[in-house]
Amino acid sequence: MTLTSMLKATTAATLVFAASAAFADSHASHPDTGEALATEQTFTYRVGDESPSYDPGVAEDVDGSAVVRDLFEGLMNQDAEGNLVPGVATGYEVSEDGKTYTFTLRDNAKWSNGDPVVAGDFVYAWKRAAAPELASPYAWFFELMSIENAAAVVAGDMEPSELGVSAPDDLTLVVSLSQPLPYFPQMVTHATTFPVHKATVDAFGTDWTTPENMVSNGAYVMSEFVPQEKLVRTRNEMYWDNENTIIETVTKLVITDENIALTRYLAGELDQTDVPAGQFPRLSAERPDEAISVPSACSYYYTINMTDTTNPALLDVNVRQALAMAIDRDVIVEAVLAGGQKPAYTFTHWATAGFETPDTPMASMTQDERNAKAVELMTAAGFGADNPLDVSLIFNTSEAHRSVAIAVSQMWKQTLGVETELGNQEWQTFLETRGNQDYEIARGAWCADYNEASTFLDLMQSDSGYNDAKYSSPRVDELMAEAKTSENPQAAYTEVEQIIAEDMPIIPVYHYAEVNMQSADLGGWPFTNFEQNWYSKDLYKIAE
Template identity: 75%
Template sequence: MTFRSTLMATTAAVFTVLGGAAFADAHATHPVTGEILAADQTFTYRTLDESPSIDPGVVEDSDGGDIVRDLFEGLMNQDADGNIVPGVAESYEVSDDLLTYTFTLRDAKWSNGDPVLASDFVYAWRRAASPELASPYSWFLELMAVENVSEVIAGDMPTDALGISAPDDHTVVVKITQPLPYFPQMLTHYTTFPVPEKVVEELGAEWTKPGNMVSNGAYVLTEHVPQEKLVRERNPMYWDNENTIIEKVTSLVINDEDTALTRYLAGELDRTDIPAGQFPALQAEYPEDVMSVPNACSYYYTINLTDTTNPALLDVNVREALSLAVDRDIIVHNVLAGGQKPAYTFTHWATAGFETPETPMVSMTQAERNEKAVELMEAAGYGSDNPLSLELIYNSSSAHESIAVAVSQMWKQTLGVETTLGNEEWQVFLETRGNQDYQIARGAWCADYNEASTFLDLMQSESGYNDAKYVNAEYDALMAEAKTSDNPQVQYTAAEQLIAQDVPIIPIYHYAADKMLRHNVKGWPYNNFQQNWYARDLYIVAD
């Protein structure tokens, strides 16, 4: 398969003539739409937490991914509709057996002027898989079925055994062990992005600091104040720099949604999250600024199934009772009210090619669910004369707190469960949850690509983000079969039914991207289900 750039030659010529400087002129117009551009092309947005890392081989959260997509570019990108388009790779070919991908690279440069070479991808992938880096996302390369990846991650093979090579400076060859129809989609994920070997090896962990970082994306890192802000500005060395309009992107860490909204309304932010429950009022007052579109994320509570948990949670009757007693309609319509949908499966309802299976809970009324929940708790030995006490933790956010309070009240009213709530700063929370130092914890998973396996692979025994430590050989077998199935929906349905049966997690709702987005910010990828956005595709029109 060979790609052709989606940018028409005539449009590219106009962009080239105008050049980047022209976009800062208040009289400049967008070369395609004809809209008058604002003089200040700065995009400022709010993030909830400081991301643990902006190293492509280490980053593990969605906000960090947004930053890395600006700073770095992989083999493939996504367009506004979520389709795969060329990135550093101008084209690629696939072998007849669908097991070898050969990518041809364009003439791209690092921000220091060095050429981006095929060996930079080889180094990055080997580094991400190496036991020395211990990347929290190394398992993603296993999902990609890269040749010898499991053995490399385990330290049983050297990193140069990984199925990626560079026959020459402009050719990357990747070998996988089984055909994956969604493999090209996976190449838009930051774990597969290149990193500059000379810089990383010379500076170590300090390479991601402003002034040190060398990147190949549309922007470069110019300022980073931890827990406060991160700034990136246009990279003049980027191969498509002349087509970029936004000059500067600033992400501000604001832990409180209401504070962020106040700053948005004061004109300090161009995008922020809508506080829980405020969507209807804001939509009525600011209809041009409010957005709500399906977003490829699922919100759930994960249950610790190891010996460090509350012993009661090892009883499936207790876990099922807790799930049944959560009134998801109240959560999405009363607490959130931003276009979210109740979740009775892990996989988001809008995932491409996925048919949401019926689970027993779906056909029941909430009254029937509550009645069964009481029966299950009594069967487990808990009730008014022997109430159960639990601990529920979440990362600091007023929205997460609102949901936790609502759920704890539901558990109390229906089951008599006493729940102690605790909140933690994001990085601490990730460690607590990853070390199974919790009983029940808030979780959310955003798709790495638009296919159901990106959700369901998470619950495999060896998954790096299976924080419940759920182990079910039948489930693992189903997900392995799905990789080669002509109709993987059969396995996906069975896998979802096992999750509903074993309850290692409690799905609560499927996300919608409900945001305040300044009406004069254009180019937002509303139709991209993953809501993967690139600042280089945005522009601000004169207001």
């Protein structure tokens, strides 16, 4: 007997279009909203740096994942509210014991070269991403998904063929879990679980992701790519729902300077860009229909290197606690950023589904009390006016990150006499530096891979691929293992947050808001999707 949790594929449009060109007609209307559509259906947006990869098995950053969601499609997608909707799969069944998921694939999904998308493409992609040979930065995600034998495969102790995923036939994908995981279906919207076209990878190796070589199955194909400049994607005529895709061309521009990007937005060159730190109040007053701030599933923190390559002073918990307490988070969110962000005293974002933010001692103090306690702790560690602490703090190139780092360094100097050397690095270099523990204190941010607290707290496990502090707590590991099988994991999450607040391997600073300038004629943006996972196929331009 099985428990069925089938998501039926529904017709996305209420109008039948003879050809996709119908959407280019200025008199055409949106099939669901009835809004008149603009003749030119393009979307141009800004990012601050180039992503390391657009290979689903290797992609690791937020901006890169947005591109991958356009180029590839996984088993399930998200709608504007973040709910699961059919992707390549029309639905799934889960066994009564919760350990076997059977996905049914649609029979009209195709690759951009016309090949059918089959269950074996997912099997190949998952085994490829989990195998040590690819060195995927997200290989550990398969362990988090509780897929059978994932830990052993990722560690190289088992062959990838032993991973708990199989394809009995072309339209059936079976996933075997080592234990029930209630939020497992949410996890298959992540880029690492997307299919890959094996023949293309075999033919071109690491060059398979270039525009001239890539074969993809999403609503768009990569048509142009100039690293550190732009990436253009155009509609995939082979996509199973192409007739209901409206945006024709999506252009991602790399503009490192946020203020230059804002100038270009105001000149009409961009449809969307980030709001530079501190400018949201002015822009929202001047352009209330374009300045947007909504909660976003990311937490901003400073990670502290706790290995033998660090500043020895940072191995003293008193020092870490003092540095954390001396940061006035209200000043950061209200004066430096001023975009709707909230102070963070826990790692998990306050708006995460089902999460109850626990009390921590620091959160209940006034800033004056925190500062006094910080001085006391730093003195106990042997640092003061006669023996000031010197630390280095690195961040990836961004005016916002620089502004926050400057403010924090001034707070440390004023309250504790700490001298801070600031350094910024280009994104890919920064990731390598931080990942190799070649730093003392580094900017960190984590955006949820799914809407559940474990997506944040799993990073604090000893073996997490993104535990850049290399923090190790047997109790945290134990609690996170318990949480996966608990009907109510909140008690475990509360204790983990309290342990983090005591040990302070990371210093939470603020919880994100998505703060953008966005053209008023851009429709379909998923403002109520907490993860802010957007798909260009759901966007459209409204006629003036």
